[in-house]
Amino acid sequence: MKKLSEFLSPENVLIELEGTDAESVIKELAGTFKNINKDVIVERVLHRESMDSTAIGHGIAFPHARIETGKGLMIAVGKSGKGIDFSAFDGNPVSLVFLVVWQPSTPILFTQLFSSLIKSFRKQDFRNKILSAGDKKEMVEILSAIKIKIIEEAEAEIVCTASILRKLQELERKRVVLKRKSPKLEKEIETLRSDVNNDYLNRFDRLIKRCGTAIVDVIDGVCQGCYMNLSTGLTNQIKYKNHVYICENCGRFIALKED
Ligand SMILES: [Zn+2]
DSSP, rough: OGGGGGOOOOGGGGSOOOOSSSHHHHHHHTTTTTTSSSHHHHHHHHHHHSSSSSEEEEEEEOOOEEEOOOOEEEEEEEEEEEEBOOTTTOOOOOOEEEEEEEETTHHHHHHHHHHHHHHHHHHHHHHHHHOOOOSSSHHHHHHTEEOOOOOHHHHHHHHHHHHHHHHHHHHHHHHHHHHOHHHHHHHHHHHHHTTTHHHHHHHHHHHHHHSSSSEEEEEEOOOTTTTTOOHHHHHOOOOSSSSEOTTTTTTTTTEEOOO
């Protein structure tokens, strides 16, 4: 377990945000990061935001982007008494904004952070505590109650990738069936693709082009893409649901069937 405060220092806390719209507060928060190209951060985060609002309800927004920073996970937090329009699905203004930037090599930290944040902010008393924090130090102290479960990085990256690739494949099929461009579908695909590393994406695209399917199930040691038996060594490795491997015969991504 790690504490959220391990990734957040008082200098990245803004007790009262000046901006009243998403773009200006994202700039303010990015401005608290030291020795880093803030323009790139702002650009990428706004791009992500344009695909889909990152407001998660309860007056909280979670703008984020995956950027090669060399610094792992970076967080900045700001509060707003006035409320900020974040195009939230519930229509409510946002009073707490978490800006999160993470390395492509640490996607799991991000996923875990995200689920920890959602869990903590479901509790109204916790939200109230944060909103009443009077200074930066107090804010960091309260937020340090949020614990982030850490799974082994390499394994966890693969776990995320398997379910994203399955979803991407489903959307690619929809794309073929639709026969025309749907902006909503394209947006959904783009959002998902932004969370997968390029090596996987390149392979995925090649497979879709060549075989029509990129990720298939493994059932009883048989790849459901080429229907060949996998080697015993590989079969023995594939024991965790949702881990992705590569078929030795056809080169497709393979994973145990999802429930
Ligand atoms: Zn195969």
